[in-house]
Amino acid sequence: MTPSQRGGVGGGLRDIPPWGILIYTMNATITTTYTVTGMTCGHCVAAVTEEVATLDGVIGVDVDLATGQMVVTSSRPLDDHVITAAVDEAGYAVSR
Numbered sequence: 001m002t003p004s005q006r007g008g009v010g011g012g013l014r015d016i017p018p019w020g021i022l023i024y025t026m027n028a029t030i031t032t033t034y035t036v037t038g039m040t041c042g043h044c045v046a047a048v049t050e051e052v053a054t055l056d057g058v059i060g061v062d063v064d065l066a067t068g069q070m071v072v073t074s075s076r077p078l079d080d081h082v083i084t085a086a087v088d089e090a091g092y093a094v095s096r
C-alpha cells in the first residue's frame with residue numbers, strides 16, 4: 001500500500017501503519033459499590049475519596065454521604081481488602 005493509497009500525508013488515514021492493519025483496544029472499566037460507615041460530614045466524604053483515589057488502578061471515586069455508598073471505578077479488578085484498608089486509613093469502615 002503506498003502513502004497515497006493510505007491517504008497520504010495529511011490524509012484521513014495517515015495513522016494506518018505501513019502494513020495496513022489498525023489495532024484498537026477497548027478500555028474497559030470496572031465499577032464496584034461499597035457501603036462506608038461512620039461518615040457524618042463533607043470532610044468525611046473528602047477524606048475517603050482522597051484516600052481511595054490514590055490506589056493504583058482507581059480512575060474514579062464517588063461517595064454519597066446520605067446513603068454511605070461509595071462507587072469505585074477502576075481500570076482493573078481491585079482486591080476488597082485494599083479498598084477496606086484505604087477507607088480504614090481515612091478513619092472509616094467499609095462493607096460490601
